[in-house]
Amino acid sequence: xxxxxxxxxxxxxxxxxxxxxxPAENIGGRxxxxxxxxxxxxxxxxxxxxxxxxxxxxxxxxxxxTALTYVDGTCVEMLRAKTVRKNNTSGVPGxxxxxxxxxxxxxxxxxxxxxxxxSYGRFEDAVKARKRAEEELFDPFLRExxxxxx
Numbered sequence: 001x002x003x004x005x006x007x008x009x010x011x012x013x014x015x016x017x018x019x020x021x022x023p024a025e026n027i028g029g030r031x032x033x034x035x036x037x038x039x040x041x042x043x044x045x046x047x048x049x050x051x052x053x054x055x056x057x058x059x060x061x062x063x064x065x066t067a068l069t070y071v072d073g074t075c076v077e078m079l080r081a082k083t084v085r086k087n088n089t090s091g092v093p094g095x096x097x098x099x100x101x102x103x104x105x106x107x108x109x110x111x112x113x114x115x116x117x118x119s120y121g122r123f124e125d126a127v128k129a130r131k132r133a134e135e136e137l138f139d140p141f142l143r144e145x146x147x148x149x150x
Contacts, residue, residue, distance in 0.1 A: 016056025073112040
């Protein structure tokens with residue numbers, strides 16, 4: 001007979017300076033929790049990071065560290081910063097050179113899904129496709145996120 005695991009509920013539990021408020025959207029398929037720090041700031045943290053002691057505050061006790069905000073699996077701060085990954089060779093996020101096809105490929109990831117935007121002979125066309133996708137996906141998301149509740 002199958003053995004079902006009881007769902008873990010961390011609501012109300014303390015981990016360092018963090019108190020778990022309620023379940024949050026999963027991060028990368030992992031259970032996450034909305035936590036309130038003793039300083040008053042809220043942050044979302046994966047279960048494992050809470051239970052193993054890796055995350056014990058919103059970052060306020062680690063100068064220079066900023067807690068990241070995830071909404072539907074998308075990091076708001078990384079979108080806002082337009083971060084380029086270290087392994088990126090084109091200098092433009094989501095645009096890479098396909099040596100096998102001798103084409104530039106454009107892609108974008110948003111809310112846990114990867115969207116293929118096409119392959120292009122010209123670098124500028126791949127960049128245009130990526131920028132257009134950012135305007136369609138990222139910009140409305142950031143505007144909605146930054147609007148005051150009410």
